[in-house]
Every structure is written in structure tokens, then in C-alpha cells.
Amino acid sequence: MQPTLVAFARSVWKGPFFVHFPELKERIASGTPIKTMARACTIMPSMIGAKFLVHNGKDYVPVRVTEEMLGRKLGEFSHTRKTFSYRLTKNK
Amino acid sequence: MGRPEQSSRMLHLLGVNLPDQKVVSVALTYFYGIGPLTARKICSKLSFHNECKLSELTESQLNQLSGVLSEMTIENDLKRQVTANVVHLRQIGTYVGKRHAMGLPVHGQKTRNNARTAKKLNGRMLRKYSTVAETAFARQAFGMFQSPLSRHQQD
Numbered sequence: 001m002q003p004t005l006v007a008f009a010r011s012v013w014k015g016p017f018f019v020h021f022p023e024l025k026e027r028i029a030s031g032t033p034i035k036t037m038a039r040a041c042t043i044m045p046s047m048i049g050a051k052f053l054v055h056n057g058k059d060y061v062p063v064r065v066t067e068e069m070l071g072r073k074l075g076e077f078s079h080t081r082k083t084f085s086y087r088l089t090k091n092k
Numbered sequence: 093m094g095r096p097e098q099s100s101r102m103l104h105l106l107g108v109n110l111p112d113q114k115v116v117s118v119a120l121t122y123f124y125g126i127g128p129l130t131a132r133k134i135c136s137k138l139s140f141h142n143e144c145k146l147s148e149l150t151e152s153q154l155n156q157l158s159g160v161l162s163e164m165t166i167e168n169d170l171k172r173q174v175t176a177n178v179v180h181l182r183q184i185g186t187y188v189g190k191r192h193a194m195g196l197p198v199h200g201q202k203t204r205n206n207a208r209t210a211k212k213l214n215g216r217m218l219r220k221y222s223t224v225a226e227t228a229f230a231r232q233a234f235g236m237f238q239s240p241l242s243r244h245q246q247d
Contacts, residue, residue, distance in 0.1 A: 068180070068183070076186040083194075
């Protein structure tokens with residue numbers, strides 16, 4: 001019934017924020033991933049099928065864009081936190 | 093939606109028991125998906141006055157009310173919609189979906205201590221959904237739930 005808070009965050013007249021990837025078409029055709037740090041880039045219809053390597057602050061995480069991801073940001077698929085898991089220290 | 097002749101204390105409307113002695117706008121908030129604001133809007137739409145109690149409504153007014161309610165997405169429909177949204181987020185592998193699966197807060201709150209509400213509520217739908225495992229969609233969601241962390245290594 002109500003637009004989400006995400007929709008409120010940005011004026012409609014600006015349109016979605018996205019980054020231009022110059023070789024996008026060729027990369028989709030050849031299947032080579034695009035290495036990027038643009039986590040805030042909205043996933044546009046032209047990006048469907050592309051492979052990205054999205055920076056998470058440390059590594060580049062592989063993300064394959066599908067139709068369902070439209071309208072989300074690239075960064076949402078590249079998690080930045082490592083889950084804590086307890087390990088006994090061996091060499092102390 | 094017939095009402096019994098004796099003044100009963102509860103009114104059964106669209107599968108929800110509403111307290112008869114309460115003001116209509118308050119009683120309507122007993123529905124999942126109707127808060128005070130929506131309840132007041134419904135009342136003004138059907139021109140019920142502010143202090144009108146549920147027991148004072150006539151049969152035709154009740155019919156109008158149930159007509160309005162049956163067109164809204166409330167109760168189980170809404171719950172199903174919410175669940176579907178969360179499962180979808182989980183399935184495409186977003187951060188929000190992951191936080192739901194882990195039962196942790198989604199909007200960047202601290203988790204050093206507390207985070208009680210999220211621990212109580214988040215991820216319940218995913219777990220419930222996964223145990224049903226009726227459709228291929230559910231099974232897929234189940235697979236993702238079992239390995240929430242190994243996802244980036246996969247593709």
C-alpha cells in the first residue's frame with residue numbers, strides 16, 4: 001500500500017543510480033566477469049546475464065546477475081561481514 | 093456474516109473474532125494488517141462516527157464493512173505475501189535475506205547485545221517455509237537456507 005522507505009530515499013526524477021560499464025555487451029557475450037567496486041550501482045535490465053566481481057572491502061566476490069535481481073544494488077550480493085566462528089588456537 | 097440475536101461479546105468477521113463492545117476503529121485493529129490509521133480510514137470511508145461501537149452497527153453496515161475488508165490484503169494473504177518477500181530475498185542471495193536467515197537484525201542495528209526482537213522473529217518464516225518443502229521453489233529456498241554462507245563460493 002505504501003511505497004517502501006527505499007523508494008523514498010531518492011527523488012524519482014533522478015532515476016536510479018547506476019554506473020556505466022563500457023564493455024558490458026561484449027563481456028556478457030564472452031562470459032568474462034567485470035571487476036568493479038561500484039557496490040551502489042543499481043542492477044539494470046541491460047546487465048542481466050553479466051558476471052561481476054564485486055568488491056566487498058577485501059576481495060572481489062563473484063555475482064551472476066539474474067532477472068530477479070533487477071532494481072537491487074550490486075553490493076547487496078557481495079557480503080562484507082565474515083561470520084564469527086570459534087576455533088581453538090593450536091599453537092599458543 | 094449474520095449476527096446472533098443475543099448480544100454476544102464477540103463478532104466473527106472473516107475468520108477473526110472481534111470484540112463487540114469496542115469502538116469500531118479499535119476493533120478493526122484486531123486484524124493482522126490493519127493498524128489504527130487504516131482502521132480510521134475504513135471508518136471514515138463507510139461513514140461510521142468516531143465512537144460507534146461494533147455492536148451498534150446494522151446488518152447492512154456490517155456487510156459493507158466485510159465487503160471493504162475482503163478487498164484488502166490482510167490476515168493470511170498478507171502473511172503469505174510477507175513470507176514470499178523474505179524467501180525471495182533469501183533466494184536471490186541478498187544481504188537482507190542472509191540476515192533474515194541468520195535471525196539477526198536487518199537494518200544495521202548493533203548485535204553486540206540484545207537484538208532480541210530480531211532473534212525472536214527474523215528467520216521464522218524461512219524455517220517454517222523450509223519444513224513444508226512442498227514446491228520446487230520451497231526446496232530451492234531450503235537448499236539455500238542450509239548453506240547460507242557457502243553461497244559466494246558457488247558461482
